[in-house]
Amino acid sequence: MTEATEPFIIPTTNGDRIIFQYHNIRGYFDLTEYRPEMTDYRLSVKDAEKFFERVQNYLEPWRKAVKTFSILIFLFCIVSIGGALSIPLVYLATEDMKIILYLMIPLVVGLSFRILWSAFKPARDIPSKLQEARTRITLLLESRQGFLEPRGLRWYLPEHFPEWIELWKDYNRIDTDNQSHHRHSHHEEIQIIE
Numbered sequence: 001m002t003e004a005t006e007p008f009i010i011p012t013t014n015g016d017r018i019i020f021q022y023h024n025i026r027g028y029f030d031l032t033e034y035r036p037e038m039t040d041y042r043l044s045v046k047d048a049e050k051f052f053e054r055v056q057n058y059l060e061p062w063r064k065a066v067k068t069f070s071i072l073i074f075l076f077c078i079v080s081i082g083g084a085l086s087i088p089l090v091y092l093a094t095e096d097m098k099i100i101l102y103l104m105i106p107l108v109v110g111l112s113f114r115i116l117w118s119a120f121k122p123a124r125d126i127p128s129k130l131q132e133a134r135t136r137i138t139l140l141l142e143s144r145q146g147f148l149e150p151r152g153l154r155w156y157l158p159e160h161f162p163e164w165i166e167l168w169k170d171y172n173r174i175d176t177d178n179q180s181h182h183r184h185s186h187h188e189e190i191q192i193i194e
Contacts, residue, residue, distance in 0.1 A: 008160050013038070017156070018167040020052065027063050028056055029165060039169060042151040048167075051144065051155070058136045059162060062129035065122040072119035076112055083108030134161060 013019045018038055020029045029052045036044055083105065090101045134157065141155045148154055152171025158164060 008163070010160075010164050011166075016169055016172055018169070019164050020167065021164045022162045024066075027059075028052070039151075039153060039167070040171070042153055042171070043148070043167070051140075052165075054140055055137055055165070058133045058140070062126065062133050062162075065125045065129050069119055069122040069126065072115055072122070076115040076119065079108060079115060080112045083112060130162070137161075 010021055011017075011019055013033070018034065020031060020034070022029050031045070031048055031052060034045060034048055036042075086101060086104065086108065090098055090105075093101055138157060141157065144155060152169065154168040154170050156166040156168050158166060
């Protein structure tokens with residue numbers, strides 16, 4: 001697996017593969033562009049949906065950890081900024097308000113550190129939950145190969161999973177290889193006749 005800071009570009013669907021992109025905010029793989037014609041009717045929409053439903057179920061613990069971490073970091077920022085903005089108010093406030101603000105500042109600082117501390121567990125869990133999901137999904141892909149291989153299709157998890165999953169159309173390669181071999185054989189026959 002690569003570092004999260006390494007830039008990458010999500011590939012586009014082409015004649016050899018179909019790209020199913022993961023939408024982090026919505027938490028699902030986008031199948032809206034998929035049509036059975038894209039695989040010469042070798043994989044129905046229903047079969048693709050069932051496959052991705054299982055994939056998304058395996059990704060759910062990772063997704064929850066990411067969501068929890070994101071919410072806690074967001075709360076930390078809000079509370080910290082709110083606390084920082086209240087400090088200048090101490091100088092502008094009346095004496096009664098200063099007492100309230102002096103009491104609130106340690107509470108805000110304590111709450112900020114508590115939120116930050118709470119964010120460590122989901123942050124620590126994110127890589128292991130993703131690896132666990134990847135392992136389970138790899139096993140799912142292997143179990144599905146018996147269904148897909150005779151159809152000339154193959155699921156592939158890229159290095160940057162879960163950003164996308166690829167469906168390889170191996171039947172295109174086989175057809176191309178057969179046509180190339182046929183042309184090459186025909187060319188050899190012509191040479192022999194001459």
